[in-house]
Amino acid sequence: MDDKQTPNDGVPQLDGQLCFALYSTSLAMSKLYRKLLRKLGLTYSQYLVLMVLWEQNELTVSDIGERLFLDSATLTPLLKRMEQAELLTRVRAANDERQVIISLTDAGSRLREEAKKFPSQMLCTFGCELDQVVSMKQQLDVLRSNLNKNT
Structure with a gap:
């Protein structure tokens, strides 16, 4: 008997899976963006945060997380690194100290022109x-x- 799997033997075939097509396409897309973003000194995740803030500045961490489908535990370290790079600021909301307002700096705003x-x-x-x-x-x-x- 042949050791090769045939499409009819009931075992899922990698190239026939939507999940793999999405995964491998995402990897290829990220690789291309990495080349573009390297010129700006950004990661893809940082670029996504900036795009959200370019659409609407001064958002809470949870607002950004909703747009990007990320939880605050994932987003907070990313935002801290972006603050250290002087791309944005993080300030506690005056009316609710549990909320952190994220705002673009001039440097973060200027990157928009290149990203266009x-x-x-x-x-x-x-x-x-x-x-x-x-x-x-x-x-x-x-x-x-x-x-x-x-x-």
């Missing part, structure tokens, strides 16, 4: 038309929403 180039640079790398990228993103948003309902 990223979407078009990435689109060129994708090898897809814009409408295909928009459709994929919408499908992934639906998938994420469905998955979050079950967690």
